[in-house]
Amino acid sequence: MKVHIWAENRPLEQARERMAEFYPHGIEGxxxxxxxxxxxxxxxTSTSLDEEYGLCExxxxxxxxxxxxxxxxxxxxxxxxxxxxxxxxxxxxxLVLLHSAHxxxxxxxxxxxxxxxxxxxxxxxxxxxxxxxxxHPICSGLQKEYFDIPQDETYGEYFExxxxxxxxxxxxxxxxxxxxxxxCYHRGRGKIFYFSSGHETYxxxxxxxxxLVIKNAVAxxxxxxxxxxxxxxxxxxxxxxxx
Amino acid sequence: MKVHIWAENRPLEQARERMAEFYPHGIEGxxxxxxxxxxxxxxxTSTSLDEEYGLCExxxxxxxxxxxxxxxxxxxxxxxxxxxxxxxxxxxxxLVLLHSAHxxxxxxxxxxxxxxxxxxxxxxxxxxxxxxxxxHPICSGLQKEYFDIPQDETYGEYFExxxxxxxxxxxxxxxxxxxxxxxCYHRGRGKIFYFSSGHETYxxxxxxxxxLVIKNAVAxxxxxxxxxxxxxxxxxxxxxxxx
Amino acid sequence: MKVHIWAENRPLEQARERMAEFYPHGIEGxxxxxxxxxxxxxxxTSTSLDEEYGLCExxxxxxxxxxxxxxxxxxxxxxxxxxxxxxxxxxxxxLVLLHSAHxxxxxxxxxxxxxxxxxxxxxxxxxxxxxxxxxHPICSGLQKEYFDIPQDETYGEYFExxxxxxxxxxxxxxxxxxxxxxxCYHRGRGKIFYFSSGHETYxxxxxxxxxLVIKNAVAxxxxxxxxxxxxxxxxxxxxxxxx
Amino acid sequence: MKVHIWAENRPLEQARERMAEFYPHGIEGxxxxxxxxxxxxxxxTSTSLDEEYGLCExxxxxxxxxxxxxxxxxxxxxxxxxxxxxxxxxxxxxLVLLHSAHxxxxxxxxxxxxxxxxxxxxxxxxxxxxxxxxxHPICSGLQKEYFDIPQDETYGEYFExxxxxxxxxxxxxxxxxxxxxxxCYHRGRGKIFYFSSGHETYxxxxxxxxxLVIKNAVAxxxxxxxxxxxxxxxxxxxxxxxx
Numbered sequence: 007m008k009v010h011i012w013a014e015n016r017p018l019e020q021a022r023e024r025m026a027e028f029y030p031h032g033i034e035g036x037x038x039x040x041x042x043x044x045x046x047x048x049x050x051t052s053t054s055l056d057e058e059y060g061l062c063e064x065x066x067x068x069x070x071x072x073x074x075x076x077x078x079x080x081x082x083x084x085x086x087x088x089x090x091x092x093x094x095x096x097x098x099x100x101l102v103l104l105h106s107a108h109x110x111x112x113x114x115x116x117x118x119x120x121x122x123x124x125x126x127x128x129x130x131x132x133x134x135x136x137x138x139x140x141x142h143p144i145c146s147g148l149q150k151e152y153f154d155i156p157q158d159e160t161y162g163e164y165f166e167x168x169x170x171x172x173x174x175x176x177x178x179x180x181x182x183x184x185x186x187x188x189x190c191y192h193r194g195r196g197k198i199f200y201f202s203s204g205h206e207t208y209x210x211x212x213x214x215x216x217x218l219v220i221k222n223a224v225a226x227x228x229x230x231x232x233x234x235x236x237x238x239x240x241x242x243x244x245x246x247x248x249x
Numbered sequence: 250m251k252v253h254i255w256a257e258n259r260p261l262e263q264a265r266e267r268m269a270e271f272y273p274h275g276i277e278g279x280x281x282x283x284x285x286x287x288x289x290x291x292x293x294t295s296t297s298l299d300e301e302y303g304l305c306e307x308x309x310x311x312x313x314x315x316x317x318x319x320x321x322x323x324x325x326x327x328x329x330x331x332x333x334x335x336x337x338x339x340x341x342x343x344l345v346l347l348h349s350a351h352x353x354x355x356x357x358x359x360x361x362x363x364x365x366x367x368x369x370x371x372x373x374x375x376x377x378x379x380x381x382x383x384x385h386p387i388c389s390g391l392q393k394e395y396f397d398i399p400q401d402e403t404y405g406e407y408f409e410x411x412x413x414x415x416x417x418x419x420x421x422x423x424x425x426x427x428x429x430x431x432x433c434y435h436r437g438r439g440k441i442f443y444f445s446s447g448h449e450t451y452x453x454x455x456x457x458x459x460x461l462v463i464k465n466a467v468a469x470x471x472x473x474x475x476x477x478x479x480x481x482x483x484x485x486x487x488x489x490x491x492x
Numbered sequence: 493m494k495v496h497i498w499a500e501n502r503p504l505e506q507a508r509e510r511m512a513e514f515y516p517h518g519i520e521g522x523x524x525x526x527x528x529x530x531x532x533x534x535x536x537t538s539t540s541l542d543e544e545y546g547l548c549e550x551x552x553x554x555x556x557x558x559x560x561x562x563x564x565x566x567x568x569x570x571x572x573x574x575x576x577x578x579x580x581x582x583x584x585x586x587l588v589l590l591h592s593a594h595x596x597x598x599x600x601x602x603x604x605x606x607x608x609x610x611x612x613x614x615x616x617x618x619x620x621x622x623x624x625x626x627x628h629p630i631c632s633g634l635q636k637e638y639f640d641i642p643q644d645e646t647y648g649e650y651f652e653x654x655x656x657x658x659x660x661x662x663x664x665x666x667x668x669x670x671x672x673x674x675x676c677y678h679r680g681r682g683k684i685f686y687f688s689s690g691h692e693t694y695x696x697x698x699x700x701x702x703x704l705v706i707k708n709a710v711a712x713x714x715x716x717x718x719x720x721x722x723x724x725x726x727x728x729x730x731x732x733x734x735x
Numbered sequence: 736m737k738v739h740i741w742a743e744n745r746p747l748e749q750a751r752e753r754m755a756e757f758y759p760h761g762i763e764g765x766x767x768x769x770x771x772x773x774x775x776x777x778x779x780t781s782t783s784l785d786e787e788y789g790l791c792e793x794x795x796x797x798x799x800x801x802x803x804x805x806x807x808x809x810x811x812x813x814x815x816x817x818x819x820x821x822x823x824x825x826x827x828x829x830l831v832l833l834h835s836a837h838x839x840x841x842x843x844x845x846x847x848x849x850x851x852x853x854x855x856x857x858x859x860x861x862x863x864x865x866x867x868x869x870x871h872p873i874c875s876g877l878q879k880e881y882f883d884i885p886q887d888e889t890y891g892e893y894f895e896x897x898x899x900x901x902x903x904x905x906x907x908x909x910x911x912x913x914x915x916x917x918x919c920y921h922r923g924r925g926k927i928f929y930f931s932s933g934h935e936t937y938x939x940x941x942x943x944x945x946x947l948v949i950k951n952a953v954a955x956x957x958x959x960x961x962x963x964x965x966x967x968x969x970x971x972x973x974x975x976x977x978x
Contacts (some may be wrong), residue, residue, distance in 0.1 A: 096606060096652070098870070118679050120582060125394070125725065135424050140962040141827070141924040150965050151368070151407050163379045164394050166582070166680050169416060170659065176406065176419065176427050182377050184421045189651040193604050194652055195870040229489045233869040236879050267582040338897070339849060341627070361845040363825060383719040384584070393722050409825070409923055412900065430975050436847050436893055438627040476626040479636050493950045620911050622892045637854070637893050649865045649905065650880050659898060662905065666826050668863050718835070 007047045008068055011037050012060055013075040015053035017206055024207040033075050033104075033211060040217050041224065054079065061087040071088070071100035071227045073220070076107045078208065094193040096194030098234065100227025102220065105204040113200065115192050123166035124185065130157045133203065134174055135215070136185065139174045144188065144199065144222045153215040156210070159205035161185045167234050177202055177221075188219070190226075194231055199223040250290045251311055252412065252467055254280050255303055256318040258296035260449055265298035267450040274342050276318050276347075276447070279454050280463065287464060297322065304330040314470045316463070319350045331355050339437030341477065343470025345463065348447040351408070357444065366409035367428065373400045374422045376446065378430065378458070382417045387431065387442065387465045396458040404428045404447035418462075420445055431462070433469075438476055442466040493533045494554055495710055497523050498546055501539035501563040503692055510693040519561050519590075519690070522697050523706065530707060531625055537669025538567065547573040552668045557586035559706070563692065564591045574598050582680030586708065591690040594651070599686065602679050609652035610629065610671065614694055616643045617665040621673065621701070626659045630674065630685065630708045637698065639701040645691035647671045661705075675703070676712075687710040736776045738798055740766050742788055742804040744782035746935055762804050762933070762940060767916040769946050770953065777948040783808065787886065800829035800956045802949070805836045806935065817841050825923030831949065837894070842929065845922050846897055852889035853914065862887045862932065864916065864944070868903045873917065873928065873951045880926055882944040888909040888934035889912045899953045906931055917948070919955075923974025924962055927954040939969075 013034040017025040029036055034051040037062045041049045048166055052060030054076075061083070066072065072091075076083075095101050095116060109122040133155040137145050162183030168191075175188025187202035201219060202208040211217070256277040260268040272279055277294040284292045295303030297319075304326070309315065315334075331354045338344050338359060344414075346356055352365040376398040380388050405426030411434075418431025430445035444462060447453040454460070499520040503511040515522055520537040521547075527535045538546030547569070554557065558577075562569075569690060577598045581587050589599055595608040619641040623631050648669030654677075661674025673688035690696040697703070746754040758765055763780040770778045781789030783805075790812070793816025801820075805812075817840045824830050824845060832842055838851040841853040862884040866874050891912030897920075908945065916931035930948060933939040940946070 029669070043326065092604075101956075116604040118578075118604050120680065136427050138406050138408070138429065139412075140407060140965070141921065141926075141958065141960045143959055146959060146961055148961070163381050163419065164383060168677070168679060169382075171655065173412060173416070177431075178421050178425050178427045180425070182423070184377075184379050184419050184427055186419075189276050191466070191654070192868075192870065193654060194606065197870075229870065230872055230875060231870045232875055232877070236869070285605060335847075350605045359847040361821075361847050363923065382678075383722070384678065384683075384715065384717045386716055389718055391718070393721075394725065411920070413924060414898065434897070435625075435627065436897060437849065440627075472627065473629055473866070475632055475634070479626070483605060566912050575872075621867050624892050624894070624915065625898075626893060643762060651867070655868075655902060659902070662892065662915075664907050664911050664913045666911070668907050668909070670863075670865050670905050670913055672867065672905075 007228060008070050009041060009049045009073065010066070011049065011051045011073040012071040013051070013053050014079055016079055017057055018078060021207050028209045029206065030115050033206060036211050037073060037220065038195045040137070040211070041221060042248045044221060052082070059083055059087055061090065063090050066090060066094050066099070067096070069099055069225045071102060071230070073102045073104065074107050074110065074112070075104045075204070075222050076110045077105070080110045083111055085104065085111070088115055092116060095196035095198065098195035098231070100224070100229060101196060102223045102227055103198070103200045105202060108200060108202065116198060117168055117191065119166045119168060121167055123164065125162035125164070125183060127160045129160045129179070129181070131160045131181055133158045133160070134178045135203065136174055136176045136178065137174070138220035142172060142174050144174050146222055147218050147237050148215060151221060155203055155210055155213060155216070157208045158203055158210055160164070160207060161187070161202050175201070195229055196230060199227055211227045250471060251307070252284060252311050252316065253309070253312040254288050254294045254316040254460055255423050256291065256294070256296050257322055257347070257464070258298055259322055261321060264450050271452045276449060276454060278313060280316060283381060283454070283460050284464060284467065297326070302330055304333065306333050309333060309337050309342070312342055313472070314345060314467045315319045315364055315425055316345045316347065316467065317350050317353065318347045318425060318447070319353045320348070323353045328354070332356055335359060338439035338441065341438035341472035341474070343467065343472060344439060344441045345466045346441070346443045353447065358396070358401065359441060360411055360434065362409045362411060364410055366407065368405035368407070368409060368426060370403045372424070373405045374403045374424055376401045376403070377421045378446065379419045379420055379421065380417070382415060385415060385417050386469045387417050389465055390461050398446055398456060400451045400461070401418070401446055401453055404430070404445050418444070427442055436441050437473055438474060440470045442470055493714060494556050495527055495533045495535045495559065496552070496555040496728045498538045499537070499539050500565055501541055501561050502565055504564060507693050509674040512524060514695045515692065519692060519697060523559060525562065526697075526703050527710065528705060537644065540569070545573055547576065549576050552576060552580050552585070554636060555580070555585055557588060557710045559588045559590065559591050559710065560596065561596070561690070562596045566596045569597055571597070574601055578602060581682035581684065582716035584681035584717070586715060587682060587684045588709045588713055589684070589686045591688060594688065602684060603654055603677065605654060607650045607653055609650065611648035611650070611669060613646045615646045615665070615667070617634045617667055618642050619644045619646070619666070620664045621689065622664065623660070624662055625658060628658060628660050629712045630660050630707055633704050634701060641689055641696055641699060641702070643694045644689055644696055647673070647688050650734070657730055661687070668716070681715055681717060681729040683713045683715070685713055736957060737799050737800040737897065738770055738776050738778045738802065739795070740778065740780045740802040741807050742782050743808055744784055745808055745920070747807060748906070750936050757938045758935065762935060765940050766802060766949065769940070770950060773819045773950060774878070783812070788816055789810055790819065792819050794826070795819060795823050797824070799958070800831060801954045802831045802833065802834050802953065803839065803841070804833040804838045804933070806834070809839045812840055814840070817844055821845060824925035824927065827924035827958035827960070829953070829958060830925060830927045831952045831956055832927070832929045832932060837929060837931065845927060846920065847920055848895045848897060850896055852893065852895035854893070854912060856889045856909070858889045858910070859886045860889045861885050862909070863907045864932065866906045867905055868901060869900070871901060871903050872955045873903050873948060875951055876947050884932055884939055884942060885933055886937045887939055890916070890931050904930070913964060924958055924960060926958070928956055939977055
């Protein structure tokens with residue numbers, strides 16, 4: 007099992023100090039450490055500052071699941087790399103999108119809507135994450151109906167997304183906003199999970215429940231089918247020269 | 250278009266006074282007045298205190314949409330009447346369930362789960378109803394992304410329901426609970442809408458937005474197909490002597 | 493209600509004669525005549541041979557529902573026009589896609605998958621269209637569980653699409669292929685219906701049931717919400733400069 | 736992992752001879768042999784002729800997944816046992832329903848519709864089972880887009896079921912009927928899979944692909960959540976004295 011973690015790694019001026027405090031090795035760093043410590047998966051990382059935006063085709067070729075954290079600079083990823091990502095997902099690479107990756111081109115591309123559309127507010131609000139599908143594998147190990155995140159940026163509806171195939175979490179801010187915040191989609195052979203928590207200025211990714219959700223999501227997103235051994239007919243789209 | 254409104258009409262001792270204040274002619278009364286005033290629909294009412302629990306087969310025979318408000322005494326509706334209701338819904342009668350009707354036998358029967366399961370708390374909390382599917386006909390006429398109900402009983406997740414065919418509203422209480430609170434299901438020829446607002450001790454059903462949602466839901470729930478003119482094959486189940 | 497019908501109108505060499513026989517005024521012509529004869533809708537048409545591929549922004553600006561028939565040359569529609577179409581759909585324009593429009597860029601764009609992927613075979617096979625959701629408004633007026641199309645091109649699974657929000661028809665060819673052939677999706681404010689019947693070398697669009705399905709689909713696809721009167725927040729995505 | 740296989744085991748007069756030929760130890764026998772031979776699961780069996788219809792509460796108490804084959808005598812299972820089955824499923828027991836179990840009370844109970852409603856025809860037709868969700872774990876190991884069953888009873892639409900949470904297979908008969916034939920539902924903590932193949936007068940359950948589908952379905956249906964360790968609140972419904 008090969009997991010790759012990609013993060014934008016370009017904090018805004020005003021976030022730089024806190025980001026450095028909580029994530030001295032980047033968000034990709036803390037997530038990689040966490041996954042390495044509790045699994046035997048091969049975990050690699052890259053960022054938007056690397057060559058080819060850290061998303062070159064050979065790098066992604068053998069990845070089973072990609073964890074993707076992006077923020078402000080989503081417009082700057084060239085469409086070529088969005089094409090590569092989309093093809094990989096449709097061919098079976100799992101994709102776990104975190105926090106502001108709701109706005110990423112790849113999420114819009116896979117869902118067909120303006121996923122940038124949601125209500126947001128920089129805040130120190132606490133967030134309560136409610137489980138609405140307790141039997142889902144992504145909830146495995148959670149111990150009750152909700153968990154609290156002491157501080158995070160606030161997101162809220164209306165969020166322009168197709169109705170999710172599986173709705174797992176709803177997040178309520180201490181000011182009363184609510185977001186469909188844990189979402190599963192199936193596109194081609196690929197599984198996609200979006201989870202809204204984790205602004206770079208809070209230590210959200212150190213929290214036990216958040217780590218559990220991400221680990222579960224990566225395990226869930228791994229493709230287990232044998233479709234790639236089927237005759238060529240079923241995969242004809244790849245021969246068409248892409249979409 | 251024939252609409253029938255049914256209500257349990259058996260307030261608990263402690264609710265009697267406020268119920269009498271806000272709903273001197275019952276919840277069925279205020280809803281009937283509202284629907285009559287803004288539509289040309291034929292609107293009738295009955296309650297659980299009427300003969301045959303107000304649910305006799307001939308009464309329901311021509312009803313296009315049934316609005317159903319129940320509370321504490323859901324266990325007392327005999328299964329025979331639940332059978333009648335289920336058959337009518339599967340044959341095309343729309344069903345709009347309000348507030349504690351989440352626990353009603355007919356809702357459990359149509360969904361297959363223990364719909365009684367949710368978190369609840371008698372409270373004077375305010376409730377914010379968020380729209381998560383603004384293009385749905387049930388939202389028509391609403392003017393923004395949410396509306397507030399000054400006081401209502403609080404309901405919350407986890408709510409044991411199948412994932413709704415269409416999720417329209419999420420309700421957040423001022424204490425931070427959240428509920429999937431506006432739910433559409435399709436069963437056989439019938440359309441079902443559940444809406445969680447409206448405890449009997451608050452004047453919720455006088456509120457403009459709530460009235461709009463209920464009116465829209467009734468219009469939406471009306472069956473418009475021509476399936477009942479199809480050859481007998483497709484309706485064979487009715488000949489089997491019921492389920 | 494303003495309906496616009498767009499067709500590729502570039503028959504292959506080998507199809508030219510039969511196309512001219514059945515559709516002397518194009519597929520757009522027979523569909524426009526049909527809709528005009530049984531409704532009071534304003535119906536206009538254009539083709540890919542018109543200026544700006546018949547898809548210029550001002551032309552689409554007031555369209556309530558677009559009917560879209562395309563075939564071989566789907567790759568030649570420039571992305572700019574796909575952007576315009578997608579924005580219009582997300583903002584509420586209904587979209588009814590016919591036959592080979594499964595491969596169109598706009599369908600892929602809205603669904604996120606390689607919708608080009610399906611099994612196809614030029615054939616004179618008869619096709620049986622089965623209704624699997626008889627209570628859906630698109631089936632209104634149909635008189636039994638299926639209808640037959642004497643001859644049409646054959647399409648079959650596997651079809652790379654997200655699970656439809658509403659699955660209305662399955663089509664079985666006389667050789668045993670099957671396709672999920674009547675599909676509803678909701679994206680943003682827009683409703684989308686795909687219907688697979690209607691190769692240009694057969695008189696499919698003169699058939700009563702097919703005409704009924706298309707007319708019903710257009711009526712269904714019209715946006716009826718009032719979301720465009722909501723405050724600007726909810727529509728912020730449009731201000732972002734598009735996706 | 737404990738798997739229990741239950742079969743009605745009351746062949747009709749006219750089916751007795753062929754049933755004895757193909758299934759001398761019952762359908763439960765061949766399925767048990769198959770699962771034992773390729774897994775390390777504990778596999779037990781019972782039939783409707785056993786005490787308490789082979790469905791007593793203590794027997795089901797520790798079962799992880801129940802495989803259920805029934806036919807003509809579905810009406811004779813008393814509601815008490817349907818209650819037990821439903822409670823077990825909602826509390827996490829997986830349920831794999833085969834062939835005529837579409838008509839079983841437990842399937843109707845969990846789905847809320849008249850699942851008896853489908854078109855059927857005793858026939859020696861061949862059946863082509865098409866995969867419409869190749870990435871689903873239930874398809875793992877299948878080698879192409881369809882497989883053929885040389886002879887089986889024919890089922891067809893219209894099938895009165897809620898739209899499945901996951902539609903995996905479509906089956907086309909050699910006479911042109913089609914059925915949504917591989918269906919996944921989630922109810923409470925339980926996963927449910929219905930698969931339509933396997934009349935008792937044909938050796939369907941010896942076929943490699945069918946065995947693979949059943950084995951995969953059992954593995955998929957096993958509950959893996961940790962919800963039963965949550966505080967009592969979330970399981971309050973169990974305390975209510977049933978539905």
